[in-house]
Amino acid sequence: MKIVLITGGQACGKSTYAQKLAEMEKKPRVYIATARPYDEEIKEKIRKHVEMRKNNFITIEESVDLSSALLKEKAEVVLIDCLTMWTSNILLDNENNYEEIIEKELLKLKDTLKKISKKTKKVIFVTNEVGWGIIPSNKLSRIYVNLLGRVNKFIASISDEVYMMMSGIEVKIK
Amino acid sequence: MKIVLITGGQACGKSTYAQKLAEMEKKPRVYIATARPYDEEIKEKIRKHVEMRKNNFITIEESVDLSSALLKEKAEVVLIDCLTMWTSNILLDNENNYEEIIEKELLKLKDTLKKISKKTKKVIFVTNEVGWGIIPSNKLSRIYVNLLGRVNKFIASISDEVYMMMSGIEVKIK
Amino acid sequence: MKIVLITGGQACGKSTYAQKLAEMEKKPRVYIATARPYDEEIKEKIRKHVEMRKNNFITIEESVDLSSALLKEKAEVVLIDCLTMWTSNILLDNENNYEEIIEKELLKLKDTLKKISKKTKKVIFVTNEVGWGIIPSNKLSRIYVNLLGRVNKFIASISDEVYMMMSGIEVKIK
Numbered sequence: 458m459k460i461v462l463i464t465g466g467q468a469c470g471k472s473t474y475a476q477k478l479a480e481m482e483k484k485p486r487v488y489i490a491t492a493r494p495y496d497e498e499i500k501e502k503i504r505k506h507v508e509m510r511k512n513n514f515i516t517i518e519e520s521v522d523l524s525s526a527l528l529k530e531k532a533e534v535v536l537i538d539c540l541t542m543w544t545s546n547i548l549l550d551n552e553n554n555y556e557e558i559i560e561k562e563l564l565k566l567k568d569t570l571k572k573i574s575k576k577t578k579k580v581i582f583v584t585n586e587v588g589w590g591i592i593p594s595n596k597l598s599r600i601y602v603n604l605l606g607r608v609n610k611f612i613a614s615i616s617d618e619v620y621m622m623m624s625g626i627e628v629k630i631k
Numbered sequence: 632m633k634i635v636l637i638t639g640g641q642a643c644g645k646s647t648y649a650q651k652l653a654e655m656e657k658k659p660r661v662y663i664a665t666a667r668p669y670d671e672e673i674k675e676k677i678r679k680h681v682e683m684r685k686n687n688f689i690t691i692e693e694s695v696d697l698s699s700a701l702l703k704e705k706a707e708v709v710l711i712d713c714l715t716m717w718t719s720n721i722l723l724d725n726e727n728n729y730e731e732i733i734e735k736e737l738l739k740l741k742d743t744l745k746k747i748s749k750k751t752k753k754v755i756f757v758t759n760e761v762g763w764g765i766i767p768s769n770k771l772s773r774i775y776v777n778l779l780g781r782v783n784k785f786i787a788s789i790s791d792e793v794y795m796m797m798s799g800i801e802v803k804i805k
Numbered sequence: 806m807k808i809v810l811i812t813g814g815q816a817c818g819k820s821t822y823a824q825k826l827a828e829m830e831k832k833p834r835v836y837i838a839t840a841r842p843y844d845e846e847i848k849e850k851i852r853k854h855v856e857m858r859k860n861n862f863i864t865i866e867e868s869v870d871l872s873s874a875l876l877k878e879k880a881e882v883v884l885i886d887c888l889t890m891w892t893s894n895i896l897l898d899n900e901n902n903y904e905e906i907i908e909k910e911l912l913k914l915k916d917t918l919k920k921i922s923k924k925t926k927k928v929i930f931v932t933n934e935v936g937w938g939i940i941p942s943n944k945l946s947r948i949y950v951n952l953l954g955r956v957n958k959f960i961a962s963i964s965d966e967v968y969m970m971m972s973g974i975e976v977k978i979k
Contacts, residue, residue: 462972464971464972465763466760466761466762466763466780466937467762467763467766467776467777467780468762468776468777468779468780468781468784469760469762469780469783469784470780470784498770498773584972586763586814586817586937586971586972587763587764587765587766587814588763588764588814588815588816588817589640589760589763589764589813589814589815589934589935589936589937589938590763590764590765590935590936590937590938590939590941591764591935591938591941591946591949591950592815592935593764593765596846598765599846601765602765602815602816603815603816605816606814606815606816606817606818606972607816609817609972609973610816610817610818610972610973612972613972613973613974614973619971619972619974621971621976623638623760623793623795623804624636624638624758624760624780624783624784624786624787624793625783625784625787625788626787626793626804626805628795628804630971630974630976631974639937640934640935640936640937640954641936641937641940641950641951641954642936642950642951642953642954642955642958643936643954643957643958644954644958672944672947760937761937761938761939761940762937762938763814763934763937763938764937764938764939765938767938767939772939775939776939797812797934797967797969797978798810798812798932798934798954798957798958798960798961798967799957799958799961799962800961800967800978800979802969802978
């Protein structure tokens with residue numbers, strides 16, 4: 458099994474490239490959607506993503522428990538879109554012990570990836586770079602930047618390939 | 632004709648590198664300036680850019696209609712600085728139908744580039760990456776990040792070469 | 806002597822990689838800490854950095870005068886962490902003539918690096934990219950982005966190697 462991480466800024470073509478990579482593999486393909494539809498803007502984004510996928514993927518909506526979601530269906534390829542929302546969900550659900558929870562979830566995820574490594578060909582994670590601007594004045598934002606940094610470094614370290622997307626161009630950095 | 636896109640963060644050396652690339656070509660060289668001098672800070676930035684160019688370029692000030700600007704003068708090389716301001720101008724002028732307008736302008740631009748491809752040797756676009764920080768709390772900013780993302784992906788896709796600038800260093804990514 | 810610059814976003818693994826590079830060299834190793842402990846959050850960050858270094862480094866705390874700090878101890882390797890705080894300190898101390906002061910400090914730094922080039926094997930600078938988000942609405946932030954851009958471009962230009970860190974992965978860009 459190959460683990461791939463796709464990172465980059467907002468609106469750089471991360472999801473499009475991830476989907477292209479996933480569609481190189483045969484069906485069944487699983488798409489794990491981590492976004493929570495909490496307002497109209499995010500609902501519209503979800504709607505566009507659904508439209509892009511057509512019926513090329515089995516969609517599993519799971520905002521936190523990635524391990525269970527990964528074990529749910531047999532798939533040639535799994536696309537997890539995205540770690541950004543996943544990290545945000547865990548932070549907002551656990552304001553007092555998010556660090557502990559995230560470490561536990563990352564280890565569980567690593568174990569699950571090992572478990573499915575024989576029956577699955579490719580697992581693709583999409584994430585975001587969010588720390589390349591001015592340090593946010595908002596404390597929760599600073600916490601989030603550090604937490605997502607931790608997640609990205611962990612997933613990158615267990616990935617076989619890492620791509621940075623910029624202006625729609627994929628740049629292989631690992 | 633070669634199309635080149637130069638992208639990167641603020642104050643990374645994008646304009647300096649773009650100008651260096653342009654000055655490798657013979658005169659006449661055209662510089663299309665898209666910034667609107669709406670306050671003292673931007674006026675000062677424009678003044679510095681004018682000074683940098685000396686009389687090495689014919690300057691055309693055009694904040695929206697790049698196609699007309701491209702057809703105005705015969706040039707060996709055209710430098711368009713920058714798509715960031717251009718996108719911002721179109722968004723602010725068309726708050727209700729900016730998506731439609733930008734698509735129309737991009738297609739018109741592509742056509743015009745085809746038209747001038749025999750008489751022009753090089754067209755250089757400068758743009759910015761603006762989506763690598765925390766998602767902005769301001770809605771117009773989020774719209775802008777997505778719109779500029781669309782512009783950057785489009786121009787990158789029709790470019791022969793794309794460079795990312797970082798700390799003054801050019802990194803070829805296409 | 807080799808000069809190395811490590812840049813990237815927040816929480817990307819810059820300090821960790823810088824320390825790894827430094828620990829490849831023999832002792833004595835010097836660590837120049839530029840952060841001012843003005844609040845609990847930064848104190849906590851400093852504490853974590855101190856812990857990471859254990860007693861592998863001689864620590865010099867110097868928030869502005871890098872040249873003096875570089876001349877203080879004989880070292881095989883010096884790690885300066887980070888230019889981001891250093892630039893911020895100079896800006897906050899000199900709100901009226903920061904540009905002049907920074908140019909003076911950069912030239913002095915260049916001279917000092919030449920002076921120690923025979924007795925020191927490696928000097929490693931850590932910095933940040935801060936200009937890849939939306940242009941900040943706060944004027945001081947915009948000034949800071951430009952000033953740090955100037956510092957990064959200068960140090961990159963005199964560096965033998967420059968690395969971009971992303972999700973914990975080092976990418977050599979010079």
